[in-house]
Amino acid sequence: MTSRERVCAAINHQEVDKIPLDLGSTLVTGIHISSLHKLEVALGLIKPDEPVKLIDPFQMLGEVDNKLREALGIDTIPLLPKTNFFGFENTNWKKWTFFDGTPVLVPEKFNTELSPERYIYQYPQGDRSVTPSAKMPEGGFYHDAIIRQKPILDEKLKVEDQIEEYKIFTDEELFYYEDESKRLYEETDYAIVSGGVPGINIGDIAFIPGPSLKDPKGIRDVEEWYISLLTRKNFIKEVFSRMIEIGLENLKLFHEAVGERIQVIMVSGTDFGSQNGPFISKELYRELFKPFHKKVNEWIHQNTSWKTFIHTCGSVYELLPDIKEAGFDILNPIQISAAKMDPENLQKNFGDKFTFWGGGVNTQSTLPFGKPEKVKEEVKRLISIFKSTKGFVFAAVHNIQANIPVENMLALFNAFNECR
Numbered sequence: 001m002t003s004r005e006r007v008c009a010a011i012n013h014q015e016v017d018k019i020p021l022d023l024g025s026t027l028v029t030g031i032h033i034s035s036l037h038k039l040e041v042a043l044g045l046i047k048p049d050e051p052v053k054l055i056d057p058f059q060m061l062g063e064v065d066n067k068l069r070e071a072l073g074i075d076t077i078p079l080l081p082k083t084n085f086f087g088f089e090n091t092n093w094k095k096w097t098f099f100d101g102t103p104v105l106v107p108e109k110f111n112t113e114l115s116p117e118r119y120i121y122q123y124p125q126g127d128r129s130v131t132p133s134a135k136m137p138e139g140g141f142y143h144d145a146i147i148r149q150k151p152i153l154d155e156k157l158k159v160e161d162q163i164e165e166y167k168i169f170t171d172e173e174l175f176y177y178e179d180e181s182k183r184l185y186e187e188t189d190y191a192i193v194s195g196g197v198p199g200i201n202i203g204d205i206a207f208i209p210g211p212s213l214k215d216p217k218g219i220r221d222v223e224e225w226y227i228s229l230l231t232r233k234n235f236i237k238e239v240f241s242r243m244i245e246i247g248l249e250n251l252k253l254f255h256e257a258v259g260e261r262i263q264v265i266m267v268s269g270t271d272f273g274s275q276n277g278p279f280i281s282k283e284l285y286r287e288l289f290k291p292f293h294k295k296v297n298e299w300i301h302q303n304t305s306w307k308t309f310i311h312t313c314g315s316v317y318e319l320l321p322d323i324k325e326a327g328f329d330i331l332n333p334i335q336i337s338a339a340k341m342d343p344e345n346l347q348k349n350f351g352d353k354f355t356f357w358g359g360g361v362n363t364q365s366t367l368p369f370g371k372p373e374k375v376k377e378e379v380k381r382l383i384s385i386f387k388s389t390k391g392f393v394f395a396a397v398h399n400i401q402a403n404i405p406v407e408n409m410l411a412l413f414n415a416f417n418e419c420r
Contacts, residue, residue: 001016001017001018002189003020003074003075003076003189003190003191004075004189004190004191004192004263005189006018006020006075006191007020007075007076007191007263007264007393008191008263010355010390010391010392010393011263011264011307011329011330011355011391011393012391013352013355013389013390013391014390015390016390018420019383019387019392019393019394019416019420020075020076020191020392020393020394021072021073021074021075021076021393021394021395021416021420022074022075022076022193022357022393022394022395023064023068023072023074023076023395023396023400024061024063024064024068024074024076024077024078025076025077025078025191025193025264026078026193026195026266026309026311026332027056027059027061027195027269027399028269028311028332028333028398028399029332029333029357029358029395029396029398029399030056030059030061030062030064030399030400031061031062031064031399031400032059032060032061032062032141032399032400032401032402032404033052033054033060033061033062033098033102033104033402034060034098034100034102034141034402034403035062035400035401035402035403035404035409036052036061036062036063036064036068037051037052037062037102037103037104038404038406038409039068039406039409039410040052040067040068041406042406042409042410043068043071043072043410045067045068045071049103050103051095051103051104051105052102052103052104052105053065053090053093053104053105054090054104054105054106054107054110055080055084055090056084056085057084057085057086057106057107057110057122057143058084058085058086058122058134058142058143058145058206058211059142059143059399060098060136060141060142060143060402061399066188069190072413072417073417073420074190075190075191075393076190076191076192076193076393077184077188077190077191077192077193078192078193078194078195079177079180079181079184079192079193079194079195079258079262080180080195081173081195082172082173082176083212084107085206085211085212086109086122086123086124086125086126086133086134086211086212087124087125087126087165087211087212087213088107088109088110088125088126089107089109090107091107091108092107092108093105093106093107093108094106094107094108094110094112096110096112099138099139099140099141100141100402107126108126109123109125109126110122110126111123111126111128111132114138118137118138119135119136119137119138120135120136120138120143121134121135122134122135122136122143122211124210124211124212124213124214125212125214127214130214130215131146131148131214132146133145133146133148133209133210133211133212133213134146134211141401141402141403142402145206145209145211145222146209147209147220147221147222148209148210148216148220149219149220149221149224150217150220152219152224154232154235157218157219157232157235158217158218159235159238159239159242161217161218162217162218162219162239163199163239163242163243163246164210164213164216164217164218165198165207165210165212165213166198166199166243166246166247167198167246168198168246168249168250168253169197169198169250169253169254169257174253174254174256174257175257177254177257177258178257178258181257181258181259181261181262182261184261185261191263191264192261192262192263192264193262193263193264193265193266193309194254194258194262194264194265194266194306195266196265196266196267196269197247197250197251197254197265198246198247198250199243199244199245199246199247199248199249199250200243200244200247200248200250200251200267200268200296201247201266201267201268201269201270202239202240202243202244202268202270202289202292202293203229203236203240203270203288203289204268204269204270205222205225205226205270205271206269208220208221208222208225209221209222219232226279229280229284229288230284233287233288236288237288240288240289240292241292243292244292244295244296247296248295248296248299251296251299251300251303252303255303255304260304260305260306262306263305263306263307264306264307264308264309264330265300265306265307265308265309266309266310266311267293267296267297267300267308267309267310267328268293268310268311268312268328269311269312270289270312271311271312271313271314272285272289272312272314272316272319273312273313273314273315273316273319273335273338274314274315274338275314275315275337275338275339276315276338276339277314277315277318277339277340278314278315278316278318278319279314282318282319282322285319285322286322289326290322290325290326293310293323293326293327293328294325294326294327296308296327297326297327297328298327301327307329307330307355308327308328308329308330309328309329309330309332309357310323310328310330310331310332311332311333312331312332313333313335313338313398314335314338315335315338315339315340315341316338316341317339317340317341317345317346318340320349320350320353320354324350324353324354328354329354329355330354330355330357330393331350331354331355331356331357331358332357332358332395333357333358333359333395333396333397333398334346334356334357334358334359334386334397335359335397335398336359336362336382336397337362337364337365337397343359343382343385343386344385346359347385347386347388347389351386351388351389351391352389352391354391355389355391355392355393356386356389356391356392356393357392357393357395358393358395358396358397358398359382359386359395359397360379360382360383360394360395360396360397360412360416361375361378361379361382361396361397361412362378362397363396363397363398363399363400363401364397366378367396367400367404367408367409367412368401368403368404368405368408370408371408372405372407372408372410372411373411375408375411375412375415376411376412376414376415379411379412379415379416380415380418380419383416383419383420384419394416394420396412
């Protein structure tokens with residue numbers, strides 16, 4: 001099988017010649033820039049002084065290139081948007097040395113200058129004349145969103161303010177997606193994964209503070225947003241309703257541009273689980289989120305061959321029947337370390353309902369803190385459980401983070417290739 005055929009078979013619960021592998025096709029199955037560099041050096045793909053590219057400046061994720069895909073046997077590739085999390089393009093690369101010494105190439109508008117308080121600030125759309133929207137401390141590994149919440153007057157809340165960042169695709173963007181999807185489809189045999197379109201990813205907390213907006217209005221405080229799911233329920237419904245109108249129009253335009261060249265589209269990145277249980281009740285999911293998820297998934301299934309991908313961290317076992325009824329095909333990241341997310345139980349009760357995309361190794365404890373032998377043992381055990389579903393794409397639980405011993409990363413991929 002080609003990589004594309006292999007992933008297509010897996011997401012349709014058909015026999016595969018070997019288990020598909022994903023690394024870097026989404027911003028939730030990626031790898032931190034410093035870990036990426038260590039891995040590529042260890043594999044002999046680059047020299048220690050050669051830089052790697054930063055493609056997600058918020059989580060500090062590096063670019064998984066074709067050299068690494070070939071070396072590890074990766075089966076996926078992303079169809080990236082024109083702009084990143086902060087609203088500027090990944091273009092005009094410049095050299096920078098990360099705090100831990102990693103040589104990096106960052107986009108021109110990525111700010112590398114330390115402030116007097118010893119922070120690196122990032123600015124919406126790269127505009128340093130406005131208030132920054134994120135910061136990373138000297139010696140840190142990730143950016144934290146800066147909350148720029150203005151006083152909230154309920155009578156003055158406007159749906160338009162809350163969805164300012166969600167626009168209908170421009171012709172320029174659509175031409176880009178058409179050309180890029182053709183290039184990826186014709187020049188590679190990887191399965192192509194889209195991160196989604198503006199308007200369909202309702203309630204994703206990473207975007208609530210408005211990191212790409214110069215002057216965010218509405219509810220832009222994380223805590224206030226979660227509270228508002230109950231205290232301002234009608235307003236949230238209006239926000240989601242308008243977002244989905246935009247999202248469905250964008251899906252139509254996006255489909256006209258890329259056709260059936262992509263295989264998977266990410267519909268939701270909203271985390272519904274904490275470590276010990278769901279963030280929200282089943283009743284609230286059914287009232288606020290499920291109807292809108294269903295609309296999007298139904299449109300995709302009625303008009304395309306794409307499979308729909310939901311990323312939700314934490315303990316979401318109790319929500320899985322509703323998530324399936326909402327029409328999702330692929331479940332990620334399979335956080336096996338969370339309450340009730342036992343791999344055997346998931347496989348038994350939901351293995352025929354979802355494609356499990358992830359769950360390949362515990363990134364909270366085993367990968368960062370275990371010995372290589374423990375990593376190998378866990379990878380092999382999890383593969384033996386999940387492969388019986390047929391619908392399984394191997395990936396770590398969420399991104400491979402910073403400070404992972406290179407021996408553990410090598411153990412991860414060696415063990416996978418031994419029994420994939």
